Amino acid sequence: MKRKIRYTLLIDLDKCVGCMSCTIACKNENNVDPGIFWNRVYKVGPEGQFPNLDMFYFPKQCMHCNDPLCIKVCPTKATYKTEEGIVLVDHDKCYGCGYCTWACPYGARTKNEKKGMVEKCILCAHLVERGEKPACVVSCVGNCRVFGDINDPTSEISIYLAEHSDSAFQIHPEIGTKPSVIYLKPRKGAAKLCQSNTR
Amino acid sequence: MGSIIHKPDGGKIIKTNCFECHAKCGALCHVDSKGRLVKVEGNPEDPRNEGRMCPKGRAAINILYHPDRLNYPMKRVGARGEGKWERITWDEAMDTIYTKIMEYRDQFGPESIVNAQGTGRGTNQWNQRLGNTIGVNHWLAPGHICLAPILVTSLSTIGMVTNWEGADLDRSEVQVFWGSNQIWTEQTYTSGGVNRGRDRNVKLIVIDPNFEHPLAARADHFIGLRPGSDSALAMAWIHVIIEENLYDESFCKRWTTAPILIDSETLNPITEDKLKATGKKDTLVVWDRNTQGVQPMDDHHLKPELDPELNGYFEIVDLNGEILKVKTAWQELRERAAKMTPEKAARLCWLEPKQIYDSARMYAKAKSAAISYFQGLEEHTNSMHTIHAVNTLMMITGNLDVFGGNMWPMFWNHMLSDRLTGRPTDPKAAEKKSNPFKLYVASHPQQVFETMLTGKPYPIKMYLGIAGNPLSWSEQPENTKKALLNLDFIVVMDYFLSPTAQLADIVLPSAHWTERDYIADEQCGRWYFAQQKAVDPLYERRSDVTFIRELGHKINPEMWPWQTDEELFDFQLEPEGVTYKELKDKWIHEHTPDVEKKYEANGFATPTKKAEIYSTVFQSIGIDPLADYEEPLESPYSEPEIAKDYPYILVTGRRYPNYYHSQYRGIPYLRELAPEPRVMINEGLAEELGIKEFDNVWIESPHGKCMMKAQLTNGLHPRVISIPHGWWQGCPELGLPDYPDFIANANNCITHKKHDKNTGSPGSRSSLCQIYKA
Ligand code: SF4
Ligand code: SF4
Ligand code: SF4
Numbered sequence: 001m002k003r004k005i006r007y008t009l010l011i012d013l014d015k016c017v018g019c020m021s022c023t024i025a026c027k028n029e030n031n032v033d034p035g036i037f038w039n040r041v042y043k044v045g046p047e048g049q050f051p052n053l054d055m056f057y058f059p060k061q062c063m064h065c066n067d068p069l070c071i072k073v074c075p076t077k078a079t080y081k082t083e084e085g086i087v088l089v090d091h092d093k094c095y096g097c098g099y100c101t102w103a104c105p106y107g108a109r110t111k112n113e114k115k116g117m118v119e120k121c122i123l124c125a126h127l128v129e130r131g132e133k134p135a136c137v138v139s140c141v142g143n144c145r146v147f148g149d150i151n152d153p154t155s156e157i158s159i160y161l162a163e164h165s166d167s168a169f170q171i172h173p174e175i176g177t178k179p180s181v182i183y184l185k186p187r188k189g190a191a192k193l194c195q196s197n198t199r
Numbered sequence: 200m201g202s203i204i205h206k207p208d209g210g211k212i213i214k215t216n217c218f219e220c221h222a223k224c225g226a227l228c229h230v231d232s233k234g235r236l237v238k239v240e241g242n243p244e245d246p247r248n249e250g251r252m253c254p255k256g257r258a259a260i261n262i263l264y265h266p267d268r269l270n271y272p273m274k275r276v277g278a279r280g281e282g283k284w285e286r287i288t289w290d291e292a293m294d295t296i297y298t299k300i301m302e303y304r305d306q307f308g309p310e311s312i313v314n315a316q317g318t319g320r321g322t323n324q325w326n327q328r329l330g331n332t333i334g335v336n337h338w339l340a341p342g343h344i345c346l347a348p349i350l351v352t353s354l355s356t357i358g359m360v361t362n363w364e365g366a367d368l369d370r371s372e373v374q375v376f377w378g379s380n381q382i383w384t385e386q387t388y389t390s391g392g393v394n395r396g397r398d399r400n401v402k403l404i405v406i407d408p409n410f411e412h413p414l415a416a417r418a419d420h421f422i423g424l425r426p427g428s429d430s431a432l433a434m435a436w437i438h439v440i441i442e443e444n445l446y447d448e449s450f451c452k453r454w455t456t457a458p459i460l461i462d463s464e465t466l467n468p469i470t471e472d473k474l475k476a477t478g479k480k481d482t483l484v485v486w487d488r489n490t491q492g493v494q495p496m497d498d499h500h501l502k503p504e505l506d507p508e509l510n511g512y513f514e515i516v517d518l519n520g521e522i523l524k525v526k527t528a529w530q531e532l533r534e535r536a537a538k539m540t541p542e543k544a545a546r547l548c549w550l551e552p553k554q555i556y557d558s559a560r561m562y563a564k565a566k567s568a569a570i571s572y573f574q575g576l577e578e579h580t581n582s583m584h585t586i587h588a589v590n591t592l593m594m595i596t597g598n599l600d601v602f603g604g605n606m607w608p609m610f611w612n613h614m615l616s617d618r619l620t621g622r623p624t625d626p627k628a629a630e631k632k633s634n635p636f637k638l639y640v641a642s643h644p645q646q647v648f649e650t651m652l653t654g655k656p657y658p659i660k661m662y663l664g665i666a667g668n669p670l671s672w673s674e675q676p677e678n679t680k681k682a683l684l685n686l687d688f689i690v691v692m693d694y695f696l697s698p699t700a701q702l703a704d705i706v707l708p709s710a711h712w713t714e715r716d717y718i719a720d721e722q723c724g725r726w727y728f729a730q731q732k733a734v735d736p737l738y739e740r741r742s743d744v745t746f747i748r749e750l751g752h753k754i755n756p757e758m759w760p761w762q763t764d765e766e767l768f769d770f771q772l773e774p775e776g777v778t779y780k781e782l783k784d785k786w787i788h789e790h791t792p793d794v795e796k797k798y799e800a801n802g803f804a805t806p807t808k809k810a811e812i813y814s815t816v817f818q819s820i821g822i823d824p825l826a827d828y829e830e831p832l833e834s835p836y837s838e839p840e841i842a843k844d845y846p847y848i849l850v851t852g853r854r855y856p857n858y859y860h861s862q863y864r865g866i867p868y869l870r871e872l873a874p875e876p877r878v879m880i881n882e883g884l885a886e887e888l889g890i891k892e893f894d895n896v897w898i899e900s901p902h903g904k905c906m907m908k909a910q911l912t913n914g915l916h917p918r919v920i921s922i923p924h925g926w927w928q929g930c931p932e933l934g935l936p937d938y939p940d941f942i943a944n945a946n947n948c949i950t951h952k953k954h955d956k957n958t959g960s961p962g963s964r965s966s967l968c969q970i971y972k973a
Contacts, residue, residue, distance in 0.1 A: 015394055017856075018413050028257055035871065046914040050410065053415075055410065055415070055914070139250075142382075186417065
């Protein structure tokens, strides 16, 4: 039997340098309108008193959940999940009611008022289909984004995760959405800041 | 297959290089069947960026097709700066410019025409050649705040430029980022080494006043020093390294000028001719432990029988039988370092002594350690001593031109060679460059502006600026504006109508890197790349190189015999034995093999063939030959009276990953990531001063002020204020404003009267200031 593919994105926070190349790569790859972001990089900190400080960057985008809340609330079934675990919006069906933007616990979705529909990261499905990596992964200056099939133990992402499983965590696992984005904690600092999210 | 890959759908992928910063990432430009550029991404085949690309590079399409780009040559029809333009042909533009140059040159001499540029990054040699063709190579550029202090200090003392791509991060045990944020500004050759370094658990030291440096939180030591106190820190590191015997004794003895004997009083070197009749005038001497006497220093032909003494005072007898009191250069360095205890440095740098001890030991004990340093060391009024002190650290620890240390990228030794920049036709006229600084490379910008204003010592009539915006980069920009307005004729070539271009009589449209052919050379490590166009130039935009070459040819066809850019590039590449066509075919060309200790073959590129801890070049022109602590000209310690009213230290020019200097605030995708100029201020200090997040505040120095929005942070010392530079352009698409009349110009606060006495660098990163709510 053919093994099921599950595309997953790993983000190693130890290596993210907050350069926002992922953001621009995404915008140009997908022609995202100004004012709308399919991914963004947040700066957390600096916390503490100079010079004893802590800071890290936190890139965020659609989690491509295995059990997504956005699908459950969509009245037109515009939002769907592909075989490989990519969550997409069918723009022929979406009429912009915006329920999904409320349902998504990760704030990954934005309503494009001009177009009257909801947008978000598509995990560069059009590139992945051709065997390429998502634009943000290719561009990443910190090499902190690793993409691939988590069900394939020989994939780059599986190997990377195995090597760093101690520091892996997901955002709000308690909700039960089973996100396909896995983070690694920075090796130094930020421990307290990440604690609440550790799986 | 070549470097252009044709796709079945009629489109193609062009291998080329980005030009949005100096470092020139390998890029893949995707062009569709209609000839439109549709995607720009990193080229994994570039051994430096390996496919990675920063936001600026990724935004190349947005820059290429931006509606505000200059598209045609235009001439001014209204009053200066009024904004009334009329489109003209290139022929008319070229004829007018040529005629003006010839007129002014005949009437007022070649010194009356100023060739100018901005960052250069690939046209330095051609702009200089144009200057030499006109007769006086003013080369008006922001060199005094970027590149020149490091270039001249390093080339004179160690014969190489060893920061930037020289820092061999990928093989180092310890990585030091000292006043350098190159993971944002030149990630091309920085990110690979840093990223793999994280995997290798490399030790990391970040020396920077700003904890919001993207690597600070990951560092083993974050040294948040007082801006401008770097020379004190470097001397304290030298102190620890010498006191604790952590230096590379053999390298210091054999490969540096540390053991040379110098006069104990004057510090002048003792030469062999002073000691014996047959002695040579330029042979330096050492105290040999084997013979217990004075011996000529060897050069790169090391003499194994020689064992130079590093330490001590000696009395030696000269030619006339008189006793000379001498010591080794090392002894002098040691005494200077002895004065800078880590405790004293901690007070000067606002640090803890333990941070200094620990970080110095970490650097010196590593098998190899690389220092990435940059403008954080240059933009101070003490840059020469600071840079020489940091270079001295590399020398005494033997980290020079070794794998994992600071290597020798050879291109820098050739970039400004006479072969490329052309010798001035009239050497006497060429001396009319105006430059009061011994270690500055061309006419010093502030000297030129002064000459423009006063007409002394000669009249300046014309400014010819190619890809430069001095109304943004110069100290006291209003003064610069007055100076330019004093001229008869101004030509500016650029992508956009910059504040400087707005003053022009003729503006010319520059082609973007995706629409022009260049060679990627500077900051490209061991390689040349064919930085070839992906699309034909849009409208009537032209490559800067084409313009310079054609103008040069009109003035002096002998100096510019080339009919095409390709022929010009062939000339540059001649020593490599490749033509531009061949380079284009293969895209990448290795010009230097990956070898360390290149100095073993012919020594260092210095007069002594040694790495000059004691600089014979400096000594010969009356500059302090050794590293030392020097206070910035305007600091709480050098100017305590001024500091009473201006108690904070101002760092201008903090970086963004999405802008390059004054470029690209008009590009929506980039602008929305950093929509407005913001001043970083410590949270506690802001509270004390009643300043809240997003308040408009004035940042004021004794020399001027600018207004920005407050950004509160814990990442700065309560006495340090940090502001960005380069804000002029608006972004109509996002409804975000421009900043006319210098209101947000960081350089208002920086004086144009105080510079490092040798390199001519201003105090852009260590001036005193006050801050208050607007
Ligand atoms: S995977 Fe593609 S769509 Fe999603 S954030 Fe990255 S670049 Fe954007
Ligand atoms: S491109 Fe990579 S390093 Fe840069 S901000 Fe995005 S995730 Fe972080
Ligand atoms: S780092 Fe420099 S060369 Fe590389 S993509 Fe960015 S601007 Fe272009």
